[in-house]
Amino acid sequence: MNTDISLVRNIGISAHIDAGKTTLTERILFYTRRIHAIHDVKGKDGVGATMDFMELEKERGITIASAATYCRWKDHEINIIDTPGHVDFTIEVERSLRVLDGAVLVLCSVGGVQSQSITVNHQMNRYQVPCMAFINKCDRVGANPERVIRQIKEKLGHNAVALQLPIGLEAEFSGLVDLVRMKALYFDGEKGESVRTAPIPETLMDAALEAREALIDTVSMFSDALMEAALEDRVTEELLLSSVREATLSRKIMPVFLGSAYKNKGVQPLLDAVTQLLPSPFDVVNTALDLHRENAPVPLETDPGKPLVALAFKLEDGPYGQLTYIRVYQGTLSKGDTVQNVRTQKTLKVGRVVRMHADKMEDMEAIPSGFIGALFGVDCYSGDTFVKPGLSLTMTSMHVPEPVIALALFPRGNKSQIQVTKALERFTKEDPTFKSHVDEETGETIISGMGELHLDIYVERMRREYGADVTTGMPRVAYREAITQRADFDYTHKKQSGGAGQYARVVGYMEPAAEEEFIFESRIVGGAIPKPFVVACEKGFRNCLKKGPFMEYPIIGIKIVLTDGNTHPVDSSEIAFQAAARGAFLGAFGKARPMLMEPVMKVVVETPTEFQGTVMGSLNQRRGIIEGSQDEGLFSVIEARVPLSEMFGYSTVLRSLTQGKAQFTMEFSSYQPVPQSIAEDLAKKKAAQKGK
Amino acid sequence: MNEQTPVFANPLAGLGYEEATLLAPGAFSAVCARPGVGKTAFLVQMALWALSLEKHVLHVSLCDPIKKVDLWYRDLFSNLVGRAPGPEAPVTWAAFLPRRFIMTFKVEGFSVPKLEERLTDLVEQEIFTPHVMLLDGLVSDDSLEKVIEALKHLAQRHFLPVWFSVQTQQYPCSEASTAVPPPLKETADAMDAILSIEGAADQILVKRIKGKTHSAARSFLRMDPATLLLTDEDA
Numbered sequence: 001m002n003t004d005i006s007l008v009r010n011i012g013i014s015a016h017i018d019a020g021k022t023t024l025t026e027r028i029l030f031y032t033r034r035i036h037a038i039h040d041v042k043g044k045d046g047v048g049a050t051m052d053f054m055e056l057e058k059e060r061g062i063t064i065a066s067a068a069t070y071c072r073w074k075d076h077e078i079n080i081i082d083t084p085g086h087v088d089f090t091i092e093v094e095r096s097l098r099v100l101d102g103a104v105l106v107l108c109s110v111g112g113v114q115s116q117s118i119t120v121n122h123q124m125n126r127y128q129v130p131c132m133a134f135i136n137k138c139d140r141v142g143a144n145p146e147r148v149i150r151q152i153k154e155k156l157g158h159n160a161v162a163l164q165l166p167i168g169l170e171a172e173f174s175g176l177v178d179l180v181r182m183k184a185l186y187f188d189g190e191k192g193e194s195v196r197t198a199p200i201p202e203t204l205m206d207a208a209l210e211a212r213e214a215l216i217d218t219v220s221m222f223s224d225a226l227m228e229a230a231l232e233d234r235v236t237e238e239l240l241l242s243s244v245r246e247a248t249l250s251r252k253i254m255p256v257f258l259g260s261a262y263k264n265k266g267v268q269p270l271l272d273a274v275t276q277l278l279p280s281p282f283d284v285v286n287t288a289l290d291l292h293r294e295n296a297p298v299p300l301e302t303d304p305g306k307p308l309v310a311l312a313f314k315l316e317d318g319p320y321g322q323l324t325y326i327r328v329y330q331g332t333l334s335k336g337d338t339v340q341n342v343r344t345q346k347t348l349k350v351g352r353v354v355r356m357h358a359d360k361m362e363d364m365e366a367i368p369s370g371f372i373g374a375l376f377g378v379d380c381y382s383g384d385t386f387v388k389p390g391l392s393l394t395m396t397s398m399h400v401p402e403p404v405i406a407l408a409l410f411p412r413g414n415k416s417q418i419q420v421t422k423a424l425e426r427f428t429k430e431d432p433t434f435k436s437h438v439d440e441e442t443g444e445t446i447i448s449g450m451g452e453l454h455l456d457i458y459v460e461r462m463r464r465e466y467g468a469d470v471t472t473g474m475p476r477v478a479y480r481e482a483i484t485q486r487a488d489f490d491y492t493h494k495k496q497s498g499g500a501g502q503y504a505r506v507v508g509y510m511e512p513a514a515e516e517e518f519i520f521e522s523r524i525v526g527g528a529i530p531k532p533f534v535v536a537c538e539k540g541f542r543n544c545l546k547k548g549p550f551m552e553y554p555i556i557g558i559k560i561v562l563t564d565g566n567t568h569p570v571d572s573s574e575i576a577f578q579a580a581a582r583g584a585f586l587g588a589f590g591k592a593r594p595m596l597m598e599p600v601m602k603v604v605v606e607t608p609t610e611f612q613g614t615v616m617g618s619l620n621q622r623r624g625i626i627e628g629s630q631d632e633g634l635f636s637v638i639e640a641r642v643p644l645s646e647m648f649g650y651s652t653v654l655r656s657l658t659q660g661k662a663q664f665t666m667e668f669s670s671y672q673p674v675p676q677s678i679a680e681d682l683a684k685k686k687a688a689q690k691g692k
Numbered sequence: 693m694n695e696q697t698p699v700f701a702n703p704l705a706g707l708g709y710e711e712a713t714l715l716a717p718g719a720f721s722a723v724c725a726r727p728g729v730g731k732t733a734f735l736v737q738m739a740l741w742a743l744s745l746e747k748h749v750l751h752v753s754l755c756d757p758i759k760k761v762d763l764w765y766r767d768l769f770s771n772l773v774g775r776a777p778g779p780e781a782p783v784t785w786a787a788f789l790p791r792r793f794i795m796t797f798k799v800e801g802f803s804v805p806k807l808e809e810r811l812t813d814l815v816e817q818e819i820f821t822p823h824v825m826l827l828d829g830l831v832s833d834d835s836l837e838k839v840i841e842a843l844k845h846l847a848q849r850h851f852l853p854v855w856f857s858v859q860t861q862q863y864p865c866s867e868a869s870t871a872v873p874p875p876l877k878e879t880a881d882a883m884d885a886i887l888s889i890e891g892a893a894d895q896i897l898v899k900r901i902k903g904k905t906h907s908a909a910r911s912f913l914r915m916d917p918a919t920l921l922l923t924d925e926d927a
Contacts, residue, residue: 155757514782613813620819628751628758628794629810633801639758641789672786 005302005370006280010079010327012097014124015106016114020136024106024261024270025069025080031193031268032071032078068314068325068356068372076275079372097124098395099313099327099372102278103131104270109143109169109258112632113151114606114663121156130248130279132255133158134270138166139173139260142634149256158254161218163244164269165204165211166258176258176266177204179212180240185269192264216240222247245277281370286329288385288393291342298393300330304368307331307388308339311395312375315382315430322426324375325356326367329395331388333373334366340389341380347389352376381429403435403448404599404644404668407455408473409462410444419468420445427458434458448478451666452648477645478599479682480671481548482557483592486511491584492566493576501571504580506537507564510588512557518545519559529565529577536574537562540581549586550594551686556671557597560585596679597671599644604637605654607662612636614657622646623675641669700744700772703737703922706913707900709885715742715824717851720844720882721903724858724873725889730896731857732756733920734889735826736764738855740772742824743788750814750822751792752807754799754829761794761828771919793820799831804842811850827856832875840879860888872901889915898922 015021070079081100097103103124107117124131133152135145145166152160165177167184175186177200184201188194200208216235220227223243229235247253257273259266281302288309289295300309308331316323326333333339337350354361355373367373380386385394411417424436424447434454436447449455452475462468488509495502506529513519520538522529529537545555565580603624607615609631615638616626624642647666654662674682702711713719725731732755739749753761769788773781795810807827814820825847830839836858847854860873872880873888880886885903889896896915913922 612810613817613819616814616819617817625790626793626819627762627789628796630758631795631797631801631806631810633798637758 005304005368006282007076007275008079008280008370009076009274009278010081010099010101010281010370010372011274011278012081012100012103012129013106014097014103014120016108016111016117016120019106019108019111019114019117020261021106024104024134024136024267027261027264027267028078028080028271029069029071030191031271032073068374070355070372073271073275078271078274081372097127097129099311100129101281101284102274103129104274105131105133105254107133107135107148107152108140109135109138109145109148110140111606111635112144112148113155114665118155118604121158128251130251132248132257132273132277133160134266135256135258136261138169138258139171139263139265141170143169143173145169145256145258147633152254152256156254159218159252160254160256161215161244162211162256162258163215163273164256164258164266165208167201167204173260173263173265176269177208177211178269179208179215180237180244182208182212185266187265187268192267195268215244218253219243219247222250222252241276248277249279249283286395288329288395291392291394300393302369303330304332306369307391308333308337308386309388309391309393309395310339310367310386312378312380312382312384312386315380315426321377322379322429323354323356324378324380325372326375326386327372328367328369330369332366332368333375333386335364338389339386340391342385342387342392342394343381344384348378350375350378382432402478402668403433403450404478404601405451405455406446406448406476406478407459408439408442408444408446408476409459410471410473412469412471416468416470419466420462420470423458423462423466423468427461444473446476450668453651475648477643479551479553479674480556480597481550481553481594482555482597482671482673483510483512483589483594485593487588487592489584489588491580491587493580493583495576496571501568502573502576502579503566503568503571504533504573504576505566506562506577506580506584508560508562508584510558510560510585510592512592513559514557516559517556518542521559521561523561523563524565529562529567533565533567533572533574533577534562536577537565537581539574540578541585543578544582544585544589548594549589551596551683553596555589596674596682598674600641600669600672601644601647601666602669603640603642603647603664603666605640605662605664606635606637607658609634609636611658611662612638615654615662616640618650618653618657622650641672642666643672643674644668700737700741703741704887704913706910706922707887707898709900709903711745713884713903714738715745715747715853716884717853718848719853719884720847721853721855721885721887722840722858722876722883723855723887723889723898724860724876725891726860729889729891730898730915730920731859731889732761732764732828733768733915734887734898734922735828735855735857736768737772737922739792739824739826740765740769740788743791744784746791747823748791748821749793750811750820750825751794752825752827753794753796754802754827754831756796756828758794758796761796765792768920771921774919775921793822799829804839804846808846811846815850822852825850825852825854827854830856830858832858832860836875837878840876840882844882 013021013025068081070077107113135148137143138145149160149162152158163179166173167175167177175184177184183197186196186198188196216230220230223246226239226243229239244255248255255277257270261267286300287297288300290298310326310328310333312324312326314325333350335350335353338347339350340347353364353367353373353375355364364373387393409420411420427434428436434449436445439446447455459472462470486509490507492505493502520541522534524534541560548555605615612629619626619640619642622642623646624640626640628639630637654664723731723734739751742749751761769785843854858875860875872886876886880902883902886901888899888901896917897912898915899912916923
């Protein structure tokens with residue numbers, strides 16, 4: 001194991017579904033001699049790509065769980081996290097980006113910048129991850145890397161700059177021109193394993209000189225040394241590379257590489273670029289939050305000798321127990337060490353330390369800072385921080401979106417019930433966007449998540465991995481209740497008929513607060529309600545939010561202001577004020593014109609232009625508001641906002657409408673009012689359910 | 693109209709342009725300015741005014757993606773309601789959204805027949821029937837005359853008031869200068885209204901070049917450089 005941290009690269013590979021990232025990873029592992037044979041994603045050979053190790057992933061040809069693996073390339077140790085491409089699994093992508101120092105964004109040279117690439121790009125921006133682009137599938141009909149570079153600039157807002165030119169395209173794609181070294185690269189051998197350099201073909205020389213000039217022009221904007229050298233016509237390979245690296249690390253540019261992973265072209269130069277241009281853990285400043293100093297940010301040092309700070313970013317339940325993927329930010333995590341889980345404050349002894357290569361593992365003695373590894377038998381949740389006992393640091397909390405869709409599970413038989421419980425315990429630990437609870441009224445087990453496919457995959461895993469015989473109910477949308485106008489309250493809770501009495505009076509108003517879940521404000525002056533009772537009032541109001549009086553859905557977007565009140569010297573208590581708050585809430589809520597809110601999704605459909613009208617029609621029928629259409633030549637991109645309740649089964653509909661040529665992604669946008677007629681129908685259904 | 697919807701004032705009333713002219717079926721109006729002076733902001737204000745009159749607006753952009761155009765609308769809408777804030781702003785915005793459709797093309801891939809094909813699709817499939825069309829980002833090159841001519845016919849065939857923006861080169865900024873800018877000289881007769889936006893060191897002026905409909909007190913408006921809103925107040 002390499003212990004020189006400057007030679008370590010922790011990278012993620014992110015992309016739109018089917019852009020070819022799993023194939024690319026597979027090739028990387030082949031050229032770095034981690035595997036000795038190449039398998040396809042949807043392998044006819046029945047083996048499947050190495051990174052897609054879950055059975056279900058092999059079958060569907062998509063990557064669901066991030067599989068961590070490592071490899072060595074020219075003295076560098078590269079830790080790779082393969083990430084899912086479907087928007088439903090973006091928590092995986094976010095987790096990966098949280099622990100990675102750099103990323104490769106894989107784009108299809110035909111499809112270009114697609115909707116999921118945009119989502120992934122947002123996430124990279126959120127975590128300020130330096131990244132480079134790999135334009136894949138240059139051998140495909142319709143390949144147009146130039147257009148994709150333009151799209152990176154326009155759609156992703158990156159200063160994309162090509163470091164290579166293709167030699168031929170589509171079926172003619174035969175190699176690359178390296179614009180830094182000004183050489184042609186060809187990939188010989190059965191699997192492209194031998195990279196041959198040759199002079200640039202004469203026909204491409206002018207284009208190459210022009211592209212190199214454009215590269216130097218762009219990069220010199222961020223490097224005085226390069227600017228000077230360019231003016232004096234003495235740009236060296238080293239200077240150009242170091243300037244590109246500097247600009248990449250500061251996210252001023254996005255270097256672009258080309259190739260066709262499937263045809264074994266362009267992968268080795270990409271690996272060179274990963275080691276030359278992406279940051280080592282030394283180049284990235286990571287911060288933790290100090291719990292003893294009101295979460296003040298504390299910069300961490302990538303120094304194995306410092307006290308330990310490490311983040312558990314992924315859990316997997318394998319045949320040997322729970323495997324916890326961990327990134328060490330500071331210090332060293334060694335076998336036999338005692339560490340503390342900051343969330344639970346419990347200390348534990350580190351047992352086996354391993355590093356992963358997809359589903360295979362290798363034992364290690366320790367994970368030094370900057371490295372990624374895995375622990376066995378550690379009881380924790382994804383996102384937990386481990387520190388040297390006594391430290392009060394926690395890694396920045398990750399942004400976790402709220403689930404928008406729910407399903408009821410019906411296990412058949414006692415054995416299945418037990419298996420489902422086990423599976424749920426594991427899945428909810430692994431994935432913070434996946435939740436489960438038992439409905440108090442119906443006794444049904446409800447699972448909730450980020451989309452139909454998200455839940456579908458988990459149900460399927462319950463069946464396959466746990467052998468649970470389980471069926472599901474219809475998907476349920478996570479409706480909410482909200483008010484639309486201000487309503488005043490003046491409520492007295494009085495129970496003074498014998499025994500210990502109860503007395504509390506609360507005065508105030510509620511009003512809509514569109515952008516917030518709940519705001520409570522006390523404008524009590526002169527001690528009309530003593531402070532502990534104000535706290536009790538807030539608790540009372542908060543308790544009312546869980547189940548709205550209108551249709552029993554949780555309440556959002558409400559502000560409650562307490563302006564006055566009254567107490568009794570003997571009979572007032574916290575319980576009495578909580579009860580008064582509840583009475584006031586119930587009274588005022590009805591007067592504040594409550595309405596039902598539904599989750600509305602941002603839907604982006606990419607379709608061949610000939611189906612544009614049909615696709616828009618299908619979105620329109622689903623109560624969608626079409627925001628616009630973007631003409632991309634042969635393809636059009638349609639952006640719309642559509643209620644989630646109307647999107648069930650849309651992938652099947654879209655496939656049949658467009659001969660399978662269109663694809664879509666969706667993500668939660670906002671809660672919007674449900675139209676009156678639909679709200680009435682829902683109310684009737686709800687009443688009928690209760691009547692049963 | 694929703695009783696809560698604020699009717700934004702006609703942004704060009706100060707220049708003497710009346711609603712009946714600006715939004716008449718087939719009306720054909722242009723705004724020109726050099727890059728970065730405020731053509732998009734101007735068009736979006738015209739759109740917001742039309743939206744507040746419950747008109748359906750088709751915004752065609754040759755320069756910005758959907759998201760960026762939407763951002764223009766959000767920014768200017770919040771600036772406009774900021775002039776007279778009211779709690780109903782989110783409701784108004786929600787009412788505006790279904791009345792607006794953004795269509796974007798790459799400049800090189802744009803042609804009026806293509807636009808008309810898309811427009812016809814939208815109308816025939818009852819997806820969106822515009823009452824006003826805005827076209828942002830025409831470039832003044834050799835083909836401009838033909839594009840304007842074709843656009844005029846499209847406006848007439850579809851009974852659509854059309855506003856479009858044309859990028860010009862730098863012109864001297866003088867309050868007295870009301871000559872038709874060069875890119876529109878040959879086609880000025882086809883236009884019902886022409887405005888020019890001119891930026892100087894400390895102010896942006898929107899000047900009337902052609903098409904006043906009644907005697908106006910002013911020949912120019914100011915565009916607030918901070919909010920990019922049109923105002924007839926003096927700086």
